[in-house]
Amino acid sequence: xxxxxxxxxxxxxxxxxxxxxxxxxxxxxxxxxQIALEITQFDWASCDYYLEHGTMLPDNWFEVLKNxxxxxxxxxxxxxxxxDHISLxxxxxxxxxxxxxxxxxxxxxxxxxxxxxxxxxxxxDIDFYVVRENTEGEYTSVGGRMFEGTERExxxxxxxxTRHGSDRILKYAFEMANNRDKKKITVATKSNGVAVSMPYWxxxxxxxxxxxxxxxxxxxxxxxxxxxxxxxxxxFDVVVASNxxxxxxxxxxxxxxxxxxxxxxxxxxxxxxxPSLFEPVHGSAPDIFGKNIANPIAMxxxxxxxxxxxxxxxxxxxxAAADIMQAIEKLLLSGPKTPDMGGSASTQEVGSxxxxxx
Amino acid sequence: xxxxxxxxxxxxxxxxxxxxxxxxxxxxxxxxxQIALEITQFDWASCDYYLEHGTMLPDNWFEVLKNxxxxxxxxxxxxxxxxDHISLxxxxxxxxxxxxxxxxxxxxxxxxxxxxxxxxxxxxDIDFYVVRENTEGEYTSVGGRMFEGTERExxxxxxxxTRHGSDRILKYAFEMANNRDKKKITVATKSNGVAVSMPYWxxxxxxxxxxxxxxxxxxxxxxxxxxxxxxxxxxFDVVVASNxxxxxxxxxxxxxxxxxxxxxxxxxxxxxxxPSLFEPVHGSAPDIFGKNIANPIAMxxxxxxxxxxxxxxxxxxxxAAADIMQAIEKLLLSGPKTPDMGGSASTQEVGSxxxxxx
Ligand SMILES: CC(C)[C@H](C(=O)O)[C@@H](O)C(=O)O
Ligand SMILES: CC(C)[C@H](C(=O)O)[C@@H](O)C(=O)O
Numbered sequence: 001x002x003x004x005x006x007x008x009x010x011x012x013x014x015x016x017x018x019x020x021x022x023x024x025x026x027x028x029x030x031x032x033x034q035i036a037l038e039i040t041q042f043d044w045a046s047c048d049y050y051l052e053h054g055t056m057l058p059d060n061w062f063e064v065l066k067n068x069x070x071x072x073x074x075x076x077x078x079x080x081x082x083x084d085h086i087s088l089x090x091x092x093x094x095x096x097x098x099x100x101x102x103x104x105x106x107x108x109x110x111x112x113x114x115x116x117x118x119x120x121x122x123x124x125d126i127d128f129y130v131v132r133e134n135t136e137g138e139y140t141s142v143g144g145r146m147f148e149g150t151e152r153e154x155x156x157x158x159x160x161x162t163r164h165g166s167d168r169i170l171k172y173a174f175e176m177a178n179n180r181d182k183k184k185i186t187v188a189t190k191s192n193g194v195a196v197s198m199p200y201w202x203x204x205x206x207x208x209x210x211x212x213x214x215x216x217x218x219x220x221x222x223x224x225x226x227x228x229x230x231x232x233x234x235x236f237d238v239v240v241a242s243n244x245x246x247x248x249x250x251x252x253x254x255x256x257x258x259x260x261x262x263x264x265x266x267x268x269x270x271x272x273x274x275p276s277l278f279e280p281v282h283g284s285a286p287d288i289f290g291k292n293i294a295n296p297i298a299m300x301x302x303x304x305x306x307x308x309x310x311x312x313x314x315x316x317x318x319x320a321a322a323d324i325m326q327a328i329e330k331l332l333l334s335g336p337k338t339p340d341m342g343g344s345a346s347t348q349e350v351g352s353x354x355x356x357x358x
Numbered sequence: 359x360x361x362x363x364x365x366x367x368x369x370x371x372x373x374x375x376x377x378x379x380x381x382x383x384x385x386x387x388x389x390x391x392q393i394a395l396e397i398t399q400f401d402w403a404s405c406d407y408y409l410e411h412g413t414m415l416p417d418n419w420f421e422v423l424k425n426x427x428x429x430x431x432x433x434x435x436x437x438x439x440x441x442d443h444i445s446l447x448x449x450x451x452x453x454x455x456x457x458x459x460x461x462x463x464x465x466x467x468x469x470x471x472x473x474x475x476x477x478x479x480x481x482x483d484i485d486f487y488v489v490r491e492n493t494e495g496e497y498t499s500v501g502g503r504m505f506e507g508t509e510r511e512x513x514x515x516x517x518x519x520t521r522h523g524s525d526r527i528l529k530y531a532f533e534m535a536n537n538r539d540k541k542k543i544t545v546a547t548k549s550n551g552v553a554v555s556m557p558y559w560x561x562x563x564x565x566x567x568x569x570x571x572x573x574x575x576x577x578x579x580x581x582x583x584x585x586x587x588x589x590x591x592x593x594f595d596v597v598v599a600s601n602x603x604x605x606x607x608x609x610x611x612x613x614x615x616x617x618x619x620x621x622x623x624x625x626x627x628x629x630x631x632x633p634s635l636f637e638p639v640h641g642s643a644p645d646i647f648g649k650n651i652a653n654p655i656a657m658x659x660x661x662x663x664x665x666x667x668x669x670x671x672x673x674x675x676x677x678a679a680a681d682i683m684q685a686i687e688k689l690l691l692s693g694p695k696t697p698d699m700g701g702s703a704s705t706q707e708v709g710s711x712x713x714x715x716x
Contacts, residue, residue, distance in 0.1 A: 077550075084550040085557060093551075117588055119477040143516075143554035153521040157555035158501075163511040192435075192442040193451075193605065196501035197515035199443060223605045227613035230475055230588060247551065247581045248606065255585035 003036040004310050004317075007068040007275070012046050012087070013284030014294035014347075015074020021296035021351025022072065025327070026303045028355040029320040035307075040068070045091035047081040056090030062098055070306050071095065071277040074299065075284035089141070092279075096134050099274035101267035102165065103172050104132035104246060105305075106281065108233075108253030108263075113332035114341070116258045118230065126257050128236040131173040132246020134267055136165045137197075139243045161197045161242070163204065170208040172270060173240035177215045180237060185209075187219045188241035188249060201242060222248070229256050254281060261340045264301035266309060278306040292346045295338040297328055300354055304328075327357035361394040362668050362675075365426040365633070370404050370445070371642030372652035372705075373432020379654035379709025380430060383685070384661045386713040387678040393665075398426070403449035405439040414448030420456055428664050429453065429635040432657065433642035447499070450637075454492050457632035459625035460523065461530050462490035462604060463663075464639065466591075466611030466621075471690035472699070474616045476588065484615050486594040489531040490604020492625055494523045495555075497601045519555045519600070521562065528566040530628060531598035535573045538595060543567075545577045546599035546607060559600060580606070587614050612639060619698050622659035624667060636664040650704045653696040655686055658712055662686075685715035 010019040023039060030037045043049055044057050056076075058064075065071060073095075077087050095101065110116055110126040142158040170187075177185040187205045191198035202219060209217040220228070222245050228235070229252050241249055254263035263281035280298030288294060304324040311317020331354050337343030338350055345353075364384075368377040381397060388395045401407055402415050414434075416422075423429065431453075435445050453459065468474055468484040500516040528545075535543040545563045549556035560577060567575040578586070580603050586593070587610050599607055612621035621639035638656030646652055662682040669675020689712050695701030696708055703711075 085553055088550050089553065115477075117477055118475055119473075139551045139553070141553035145554075145558065151521060155519045155555050155558040157517040157519070157552060159515040159517070161513045161515070163509060190602065190605075192446050193497045194515060194602065195443055195447065195497070195499035196503075197513050200503065200513040222602075223609035226584060226606050226610040227618055230610065230613040231618065244548065244552065244580075247548075248584050251581035252584040252588065252610075255588045260585050260589070 001036060002314065003038050004070070005038045005068045006040070006306075007065055007071045008039050008041045009045050009071060010041070010043075010074040011076040011091075011284060012048070012078045013075055013286045013289040014282075015076065015284050017289070017292065017294045017347050018280065018296040018299035019072070019074040021347060022299035022303045024351050025300045025324060025355045025358070026072075026307070028358045029307065029324050032323070032358055033316040033320040035316055035320055045073075045076055047076075047078040047087050050082050050087065050090070056087060057094065065095075066099070066274055068275045069310055070275050072303065072306060073277050073279040075280065075282065077284045078286050080286065093139070095277055096267055099269055099277070100135065101269045101274070101276055102133065102135045102168055103266075103268040103270060104134040104250070105266045105268055106130045106132065106250035106253070106263065108236075108250075108257055109259070110257040111259060111262070111332055112329055114258045114262070118233065118256055121233070126233045128253075129176065129238050130246055130250040130253055131169065131176065131238060131240045132250055133165060133169040133241070133243050134246075135243070136160050136162060137243035159197050161200055166201060166204040167208065170205055170240060173238050174208050174212045174215055177238040178212055182237040183215050184237040185215050185217050186225070186236055186239045187217060188222050188225050188239060188245040189219050190222045190245075192221060225249070226252055229253055233257075250281065261295045262297045262301065264298050264305050266302070266305045268309065276309060278302040292348070293339050294347050295340050296347050296351045297331075300324060300351070301328060323358055324354070327354045330357050359394060360672065361396050362428070363396045363426045364398070364664075365423055365429045366397050366399045367403050367429060368399070368401075368432040369434040369449075369642060370406070370436045371433060371644045371647040372640075373434065373642050375647070375650065375652045375705050376638065376654040376657035377430070377432040379705060380657035380661045382709050383658045383682060383713045383716070384430075384665070386716045387665065387682050390681070390716055391674040391678040393674055393678055403431075403434055405436040405445050408440050408445065408448070414445060415452065423453075424457070424632060426633045427668055428633050430661065430664060431635050431637040433638065433640065435642045436644050438644065451497070453635055454625055457627055457635070458493065459627045459632070459635055460491065460493045460526055461624070461626040461628055462492035462608070463624045463626055464488045464490065464608035464611070464621065466594075466608075466615055467617070468615040469617060469620070469690055470687055472616045472620070476591065476614055479591070484591045486611075487534065487596050488604055488608040488611055489527065489534065489596060489598045490608055491523060491527040491599070491601045492604075493601070494518050494520060495601035517555050519558055524559060524562040525566065528563055528598060531596050532566050532570045532573055535596040536570055540595040541573050542595040543573050543575050544583070544594055544597045545575060546580050546583050546597060546603040547577050548580045548603075550579060583607070584610055587611055591615075608639065619653045620655045620659065622656050622663050624660070624663045626667065634667055636660040650706070651697050652705050653698050654705050654709045655689075658682060658709070659686060681716055682712070685712045688715050
C-alpha cells in the first residue's frame with residue numbers, strides 16, 4: 001500500500017488560513033478510503049521566511065522537496081513586506097521551473113449554488129479546462145535596459161518559445177482533448193500582432209494537430225478569445241495557451257463562472273520525474289488575512305486534483321477525489337458559506353463541514 | 359470655414375459594406391451642421407489590392423495620406439487570400455506606426471437597448487475608456503529562430519518599451535483621468551511574471567502618477583484585471599495599457615457590454631502632426647461578407663469619434679458628433695436592427711435610419 005508523501009507549504013496571507021482546511025479534508029478523505037498520507041509542513045516560501053533569512057527558500061530546497069510525491073501549496077506574496085518579483089520568482093516560479101511542472105491545469109466549471117456573473121447560464125453550461133504552458137514563453141527575466149536614466153531609455157524583454165516547451169504542452173492538451181467526448185481544442189494565439197513567437201506557436205500547433213486528426217482545432221487570437229469567454233463560454237472544451245495567455249484565461253474563466261475564489265489549479269510534471277504542485281488560483285489576499293473569512297474551497301478543490309493526479313493507478317485515490325468534489329458541491333448548495341459567497345461562516349466552519357460531508 | 363479632408367479606406371470584407379453607411383451618416387451630420395467634408399476613397403489596404411499588386415499599399419502611400427486630416431477605415435484582413443501578418447503589418451499596423459498614432463482610444467459603454475451578457479447591469483453602470491499604447495510594446499517583429507528544424511529549435515521574441523513611448527501614453531491617460539469626474543486610473547501590468555518590461559512600465563507609471571496628485575492610480579495585473587472587467591466593470595474610469603494588454607482589454611470590455619459588434623475606436627496622433635485613423639473594433643468578418651447583414655454601428659460611432667477629434671476647436675463638429683451618438687442610441691431603442699442584435703434589417707437600412715434620425 002503506497003504512502004503518499006506530501007509537502008505542505010502554507011506560504012503567506014490567507015494561504016496560512018486555508019491550508020489547514022485543505023489538509024483537514026484531505027485527511028478525512030484518506031481515512032475514509034484507507035489511503036496513507038505522510039504530510040510534512042514547511043515554513044519556507046513565505047515573505048516572513050524571507051524577512052528572517054534573506055531568501056525565500058533554504059539552499060537545499062530542491063534536494064528536500066524532490067523526494068515528495070506532491071507539494072500542496074497555499075499562496076505566496078505580501079507586497080508590503082517583499083516585492084512580488086522577489087517573493088514569486090524566489091519560490092513558486094522556481095518550483096514550476098526546477099520541477100519542470102510544465103502543465104498548469106485549471107478547470108473552469110459553473111458549479112451549482114454559485115451565482116454566475118453571466119446572464120442566463122446554468123450549471124453544466126460551462127465546463128472546460130485551460131491548459132497553460134508553465135515554464136517559459138513570456139515569463140522571463142531575460143532582457144535589459146539601455147540609455148538608462150535618459151530620454152532615450154528603453155527596455156528589451158525577451159519571450160522564449162522552445163520547440164521542446166511548445167510541443168510538450170500542445171501534446172498534453174491534444175491528448176486531453178482526444179480523450180474527451182467533444183474532441184475540441186482551442187489554441188490561443190496572437191500571431192497577427194506578436195509577430196515572431198506567435199506565428200511559431202501556430203506552426204507548432206498545426207504540426208501537432210496533424211497528429212490528432214480526430215481533434216477539431218480552432219486557433220483564436222487572445223483578444224477575441226477573451227471576449228468569447230464572456231459571450232460563448234459553453235463552446236469551449238480544452239483551451240491551450242502560452243504562459244501569459246494561459247494566466248489571463250485561467251483568471252478570466254473562473255471570473256465568468258463566479259468562482260474566482262473557488263478555482264483550483266494543478267502544476268503538473270506529467271512524467272512524474274519531480275513532484276507536482278497543487279494550489280488555489282486566488283493569491284495570498286493580504287487585505288482579508290487574519291479575519292478568518294477566507295474561502296477554503298479552492299484549496300480543498302486543489303487537494304482533490306492532487307489525489308486524482310497521485311492516484312492515476314489507484315482506484316481508492318480516484319474515489320476519494322470524487323468524494324471531495326461531491327462534498328464541495330453539497331456545501332455550495334446547502335452552506336455554510338464564507339462572506340465572499342454571501343454567508344457568514346468562518347474558514348474553519350466551511351472546512352469542517354466539507355470534511356463532515358465526506 | 360475649415361474643410362476636413364478625409365481619406366476613406368474600406369479595406370476588406372464587411373469593411374466594404376459598413377464604410378458607405380458611415381459616410382452616409384457623416385455626410386448627413388455635416389450637412390445639418392454646415393461642416394465641409396472632402397472625402398477621397400482609396401482601394402488600397404485590401405487583400406484584393408495585394409493580390410493584384412503584390413503589396414498592400416502603393417509606394418507613395420505615406421506622401422498621399424499625410425495630407426489628410428483623418429483616415430476613416432473599414433477593416434483589413436482576409437486570411438484565405440493573404441495571411442494576416444502580411445495584410446495587417448502591411449497596412450493598419452503601418453499606419454499606426456508611421457503616422458505615430460500612439461493612442462488607441464476605445465470607449466466601453468453599456469448602451470440602452472443592448473442586451474448585456476453580464477447579469478444585472480443597467481445602462482449607465484458601465485462607462486469607461488481603454489487607452490491603449492499603439493506603436494510599440496509587445497507588437498514587434500524583432501527576434502528570430504535558432505537551431506531551425508531541429509529538436510533544439512527555439513524562438514526569441516522581443517518586446518520593446520521605450521521611455522518616450524511609455525511616458526507619452528501614460529501622460530495622455532493621466533491627463534484624461536484628471537479631466538474626468540472620478541479622477542481614477544487603472545494601470546494594467548504583469549510585473550510579477552513578465553519580469554523586465556513590466557517592472558519598467560510600473561516604474562514609469564509611478565513617475566507619472568507623482569505629477570498627477572489628484573488622480574488615484576490603481577495598478578492591476580492583467581489576469582485579475584480581466585476578471586474584474588467581468589465582476590466589477592462599474593469600478594473603472596480610465597484604463598491604460600500596453601499594446602497587447604490594451605488589445606485584450608478593448609475586446610473584453612465591449613464583450614462585457616454586449617457591444618463587440620458596435621465598438622468604435624480611434625487611433626490618435628494627439629499632436630496632429632499626422633492624420634489620425636478611426637475604425638470599428640470588429641474586423642473584416644469574411645464569414646458574413648456579402649450577406650448585407652453587417653452591423654454598421656461601430657463604423658458610424660467611429661465617425662462620431664472622428665468628428666469629435668477633428669473638431670476639438672470647432673463647436674459645430676462637436677455638436678454633430680453628439681448628434682450621431684444620439685441617433686445611434688435612438689436606433690438601439692427603436693430599431694431597425696441587424697441580425698446580430700436580433701433584428702432582420704440590412705446594413706443599409708440601419709445606416710439610412712440613423713442618417714434619417716439626424
Ligand atoms: C488585427 C490586429 C492586428 C489588431 C490588433 O491587435 O491591434 C486588432 O485586433 C485591433 O485591436 O485593432
Ligand atoms: C502570482 C503570479 C506570478 C502567478 C502567475 O502569473 O503565474 C499567478 O497569477 C498564477 O496564475 O499562478
